[in-house]
Amino acid sequence: MSKIYLKTDEEIELIRESCLLVSRTIAETGKYIREGISTIELDKIAEEFIRDHGAKPAFKGYRKEESVFDYTLCVSVNEQVVHGVPGSYVLKNGDIVSVDCGVLKNGFYGDSAYTFAVGDISNEVKQLLTATKESLYKGIENAVAGKRIGDISSAVEEHVSKLGYGIVRELVGHGIGRNLHEAPEVPNYGKRGSGVRMEEGLVIAIEPMINMGKRDIQVEKDGWTISAIDKKPSAHFEHTVAVKKGKADILTTFEFIEQEVKLTKETV
Ligand code: MG
């Protein structure tokens, strides 16, 4: 994954279509996030919604060495950072749950993630969610033509490191388009002014993964789920954005999710 594919305006509109479906799918899933629902039930809701809209779940069938990911969502609860495998776990009051979703439509991928609170969460955890989401937007402010990837990375890092949080380094954001993961990598830490210079037409997924405790992670026995070793909560927010002159064009949106959350529960 070394070649950078710049997209035409027409291609960006197709990516936007996939991104809107991803955003609506996460919002639809969010309607059902409450104490008592299992993560596999959330996965089924998302898969049906995507297929009903003429698209394919992007993560289903994703291969890593010998193993195949057989689900629509990555559902990562509490200390799980990302790549959580949907299953029999039943959500309980006070959990946080990251829902990461990708779709493929018209040959183009969209990718987004949002971390939801289940019922009442502590102020400490609320602050983690708020700061992680804010850091995503700090990163996006730097996704403009002429700046470098390191400007995004350092903006994310500066925002969360002052709160003492751990920034996951082993996993990064990425280019996206006809492939779910393309060059360049978009780390959530780094030096201002370093890395690839961004041009108009670059489409990237920016996705801070922020731990309340230390940054160290491990892969769970299922071979997919990534967790914080110290078992403290971890948050994850992701947008797909197109780099433009002056201001990034955010192709995914949290608007549908947050309308839904406002109707049913407290928003972060
Ligand atoms: Mg994602």
Ligand code: MG
């Ligand atoms: Mg991604």
